Every structure is written in structure tokens, then in C-alpha cells.
Amino acid sequence: MDTSERVRAQHREAHLGGRTKGVPPARADVVASWRRVSAAGVDPAGRPQVAPLDATEVQRRRTRDGLNLIADRLTPHLQSVVDSGHLVVITDATGHVLWRSGRPGVRGLADDLGFVVGSVWTEGNVGTNAIGTALVLGEPVQIQGSEHFVETHARWGCSAAPLRDPWTEQVVGVVDISGPRTAMHPSLLATASMAARLASMELLERHRRALEDLRAGTGHLLARVSGPAAVVDRTGHVAATSGLLTQRQICLPDGLQPGVVHLHGIGDVTVEPLPGGWLLRGPTESPLGTRAVLDLDGEPHIQVVAESGPWTRRLTPRHAELLLAIIGAGDGGLGAAALADEVFADPARVVTVRAELSRLRRVLGGLLLTRPYRIAPTVSVEVRLPATGAALLPGASAPVVVRARARLP
Incomplete structure (x- = not known):
């Protein structure tokens, strides 16, 4: 055991034994993580069992x-790290391993540490580690040897950096480089940090392109609006403005819905949903409400009519089925399991339903609320059906469609 690892082991033993007098303190972030996992009931001598996520x-x-x-962008930049015998892992913001590339030189260590796709690697679940600490601190961190809380992980060294979305300032995941402790050079922390910065640049460019698309696709709406108005994306970044805003970004409240809303520093505005964002209008004495028509008489589409004018989007048959069920549920809405039963006759298919609804929300924006899934209460909505049941979404077998057909001639 090298001198540095001997000191780390002494720090760990002293902390676990409650003997801190006369022992130089360990790094503050490491001690803090030990306290967190101790409070969570993790056994330092045990092997925590956490069921991984399923493939879906x-x-x-x-x-x-x-x-x-x-x-996709990080893989080529980190290939040399993988080729040198290290393991590269990318997790989401909860610490669940979503990608794993390479295998360290010491066989079996990867699975021993818990780096299995779908597994969770955060503080309080499987001990002190760079991934969990990077998520907690929001900063790059390197954990070496006995700085790990779980004893069997003392053979490892891990360097991790948070993946931060610069558009929202939220940490969306972590990139981690791990391997045998003796092969964990300090420069690998700089490599992980560089990879994280590259990822942030990619996310930033993606958001900028989306904002430009929103500006190009909705800028004409401002010409129709009398009075000050602005188009913003879902995070409050301003795509276009006409006298309402001077800043580049505004703070939108959580759960924003169509209607009259008070925004800090701006005052009362009327909010209208747009694909990919919102139209904000200065207050009017009698703002018109938003109206949506789900038209199933022919090719399914939805038309949204607001003060600024109408917009229409075509729908896939699956999205039309989901909307038919959600609208039929009224203000109470439906959970994912109930929607899966309505569309697939199988309440267990919640993952598929959530994925479809995520795509549908990109089309409808704030019209569709979640938890449970429902149409925003400030939006009046109607369903336009064909004259005969046979013409309603031909080929669809969803229970909600079968029932609707039965009510038609």
C-alpha cells in the first residue's frame, strides 16, 4: 500500500470508529459524503443491492x-481513455448508469463497483463515489481508494464531472472515468472535466438552434397582436419581442398554464401556448380564452385558436388516441397506467405511454399538463368526430376508440 493510500485508509478507519482526535482530517467533501451515506444506513462492509432499471x-x-x-459526441473524445484500460460511464441526474464503455485492467472490478447499465450510483445508495459526490456538489471530483465508503471499493479510483445544461443551469448527468486505484492519474480529472465542457457546448448549441427555429416559426404572430408581446421558449429565453420585454430571459413559474399570469418584474400578462414555447401578451381588458379542437374527421389534427390567431398540427394516430382519452377524462385527467389501459388495453405499458406523451407535449406545449395528464383548465376543448363510427381512426384498436365508434352511427 502506497503512503497516500495508507493515509486515506487511516482517515476512513478513524471516521468509522469515531476516533478523530490526533488524526489529520480527510478532505472536507469526502467527510461530508461519508456522513451522508452513514445517515442513509449504508453498511461500509456490505455490498448494497440496488435493482437496476429495465432496458425500456x-x-x-x-x-x-x-x-x-x-x-454520441463524447465517445470519440474518450476512446483513448477506454483504450488505456479505463472505464467510462455516463449517468443521468439521479446517478443511474445509462452508458458504459470499456473495462478496466483488473477483471471483475467494474461489476464489483456497480457500474452496470441501469444501476444507480449515488450517495446513500452504494457508498461514497465520484458520481454521487459530483451530483451533490455540482463540481468535478476525484475519489481515490479508501476515500470510498464501501470497503470493497478501496481498489478503485474514480474521476467524475457533472454534465450541466448551460441553458437551464441544471445538472443533467455525470461523466465518470474509473479504473484501478494505482492507474488513476490526477490528469484524468481534467479529462473528465473537458468532456463535460464539450457536452455542455453541444447542449447549448442545441438550445440555440431550437430558439432560432421558434423565432422563425412564430415571429409573424407578433404582427397580429395589438400591444406589447413576446415569444419565449419553455425555459423563458426570449425568441422575439415587440415592446414587452427588454431582457434575454425571464423567470417563468413552475406549472405555467395558458391564461392571465403575474410575472415578477413584468406584471400581468396573458399566456398562450405555442409549439415549443409561449406567447406572452400585455394585459387586455377582456382577453379571449384559448380554444382547441381535436379534429378526427379525416386525418387527425389539432387546431388551437387564441387571440394571436390559430395554429394547426397534424397528429399521429397514437397521439390522437391519447388525446381522445385525456379529453374524455375531463379535468381529473388520467395517470400513465390508466392511459396505457385506454390505448393498449394493458396498464403495464406505462413507459411507452410516457414516451409518446413526451413527444406529444413537444407539439402541444402548455396545452397538455402532467401528473395527471390533462388539458390545461384554462383551455376550452372540443372533439370533432366523423359522421360514422367506421370513419373514426380506421385501423385503430384502442379501447377508447372502440367505445367512441360504438356511440356513432
Whole structure:
């Protein structure tokens, strides 16, 4: 055991034994993480068992927050690290392993540490580690040898950096480089940090392109609005403005819905949903409400009519089925299991339903609320059906469609 590892082991033993007098303190972030996992009841001599996610849920999380784009961009930049015998792992913001590349030189260590796709590696679940600490601190961190809380992990060294979305300032995941402790050079922390910065640049560029698309697709709406108005994306970044805003970003409240809303520093505004964002209008004495029509008489589409004018989007048959069920549920809405039963006759298919609804919300924006899934209460909505049941979404077998057909001639 090298001198540095001997000191780390002494720190760990002293902490676990409650003997801190006369022992130089360990790093503050390491001690803090030991306290967190101790409070969570983790056994330092044990092997915590945490059931990994199933393959469907892993895939769903990979496409959330743009992590799939990050993984594609990072892989070539970190290939030399993998070729040198290290393990590269990318997790989401909860610490679940979504990608794993390479295998360390010491056979079996990867699985011993818990780096299995779908497994969770955060503080309080499987001991002190760079991934969990990076998520807690929001900063790059390197954990060496006996700085790990779980004893069997003392053979490892891990360097991790948080993946931060610069558009929202939220940590969306972690990139980690791990390997045998004796092969964990300090420079690998700089490598992990560089990879995280590259990922942030990719996310930033993605958001900028989306904002430009929103500006190009909705800028004409401002010409129709009398009075000050602005178009913003879902995070409050301003795509276009006409006298309402001077800043580049505003703070939008959680759970924003169409209607009259008071925004800090701006005052009362009327909020209208747009694909990919919101239209904000200065207050009017009698603002018109938003109206949506789900038209199933022919090719399914939805038309949204607001003060600024109408917009229409075509729908896939599956999205039309989901909307038919959600609208039929009224203000109470439906949970994912109930929707799966309505559309697939199988309440267990919640992952598929959530994935479809995530795509549908990108089309409808704030019209569709979650937990439970429902149409925003400030939006009046109607369903336009064909004259005969046979013409309603031909080929669809969803229970909600079968019932609707039975009510038609």
C-alpha cells in the first residue's frame, strides 16, 4: 500500500470508529459524503443491492435532456481513455448508469463497483463515489481508494464531472472515468472535466438552434397582436419581442398554464401556448380564452385558436388516441397506467405511454399538463368526430376508440 493510500485508509478507519482526535482530517467533501451515506444506513462492509432499471426505462432516460446527443459526441473524445484500460460511464441526474464503455485492467472490478447499465450510483445508495459526490456538489471530483465508503471499493479510483445544461443551469448527468486505484492519474480529472465542457457546448448549441427555429416559426404572430408581446421558449429565453420585454430571459413559474399570469418584474400578462414555447401578451381588458379542437374527421389534427390567431398540427394516430382519452377524462385527467389501459388495453405499458406523451407535449406545449395528464383548465376543448363510427381512426384498436365508434352511427 502506497503512503497516500495508507493515509486515506487511516482517515476512513478513524471516521468509522469515531476516533478523530490526533488524526489529520480527510478532505472536507469526502467527510461530508461519508456522513451522508452513514445517515442513509449504508453498511461500509456490505455490498448494497440496488435493482437496476429495465432496458425500456434505460432507453427512455437516454433520450431525456439530450443525453443521447451527449453520449454520441463524447465517445470519440474518450476512446483513448477506454483504450488505456479505463472505464467510462455516463449517468443521468439521479446517478443511474445509462452508458458504459470499456473495462478496466483488473477483471471483475467494474461489476464489483456497480457500474452496470441501469444501476444507480449515488450517495446513500452504494457508498461514497465520484458520481454521487459530483451530483451533490455540482463540481468535478476525484475519489481515490479508501476515500470510498464501501470497503470493497478501496481498489478503485474514480474521476467524475457533472454534465450541466448551460441553458437551464441544471445538472443533467455525470461523466465518470474509473479504473484501478494505482492507474488513476490526477490528469484524468481534467479529462473528465473537458468532456463535460464539450457536452455542455453541444447542449447549448442545441438550445440555440431550437430558439432560432421558434423565432422563425412564430415571429409573424407578433404582427397580429395589438400591444406589447413576446415569444419565449419553455425555459423563458426570449425568441422575439415587440415592446414587452427588454431582457434575454425571464423567470417563468413552475406549472405555467395558458391564461392571465403575474410575472415578477413584468406584471400581468396573458399566456398562450405555442409549439415549443409561449406567447406572452400585455394585459387586455377582456382577453379571449384559448380554444382547441381535436379534429378526427379525416386525418387527425389539432387546431388551437387564441387571440394571436390559430395554429394547426397534424397528429399521429397514437397521439390522437391519447388525446381522445385525456379529453374524455375531463379535468381529473388520467395517470400513465390508466392511459396505457385506454390505448393498449394493458396498464403495464406505462413507459411507452410516457414516451409518446413526451413527444406529444413537444407539439402541444402548455396545452397538455402532467401528473395527471390533462388539458390545461384554462383551455376550452372540443372533439370533432366523423359522421360514422367506421370513419373514426380506421385501423385503430384502442379501447377508447372502440367505445367512441360504438356511440356513432
